[in-house]
Amino acid sequence: MRSIILTSRGNNPLVIDRLLQDAMLWVQVEEIANKQRRDLTELHALFVAGQCKPDARKVPLHDPQDMEELESFGAALSEFYKYLAEGVKNLRDTSQELIGLEFNLTSIREAQKSTSTSVSMKRLSWITFIFLPLTFVSSLFGMNVNVLESNPPWWIYLPFAFSTLGLTMVVWLTFKRYPSIEDKAERVFRKLTQ
Incomplete structure (x- = not known):
């Protein structure tokens, strides 16, 4: 995406739309990941407490191997979501950086257009400056x-x-x-x- 931004040089309005859509996508991914993390953490806590009720009855966990697997699952779950959160944060930061780059390039482009317009207006002012008095005098003599x-x-x-x-x-x-x-x-x- 960086090469597309640099190639467009702030001239393509579709680039910023795409970047903003990507930024919204990372926010949605983060929200969904956080909801899934909460749900899985709750489910894990219920299993550890022995309150998960398959077939409408409590299933106590007396086997130490089951407890070890649950603890291992909890640790793996925590580690996975740390990794996921870091990845989403990196994507979000990259997206923000690209948006900033596009805005900077667009600002530079607009400044260049403004300078060009300013030069044109200066030329027009000089032409008016010279011809307006001459036109005034010629209109007086034409009366x-x-x-x-x-x-x-x-x-x-x-x-x-x-x-x-x-x-x-x-x-x-x-x-x-x-x-x-x-x-x-x-x-x-x-x-x-x-």
Whole structure:
């Protein structure tokens, strides 16, 4: 299973489902083993006490060989369930370790996706940062207003566009260099909108 986890690299959602099913299976195996251990221990205790009633009568155990076999059975039973409990614990621990490994790989994969998304958003922000002021100025020059009735030359657009772009960059650099100014501006805008 470890090789499947490492091969999937946190990309396969079916792997975690399988691991969780295995973890539940080990819990069920442990519960069943504990119930069987209790039942067999009770049965052993009844035999030792001579209270087991086959055919509705007490069968006393007077033979020393029977007592030795019962004690041997009790010791073997105890030893077997210690071995079984240790095996189930090892399986449960391995299962938990594999679940942790899968979650770690999934977290790494999600962090990589998040970083990729962050880079894409940064690119988009820069594109917007450059084109939004230019679009604003071009929309102003595209309006039918009295100021533009005399048909000024087209190059007039360029100083307005670059000055708007420069102003935007200065404001951005100021906010980046002095975050407290941005915080103050945000508080003022919040008060104005309330």
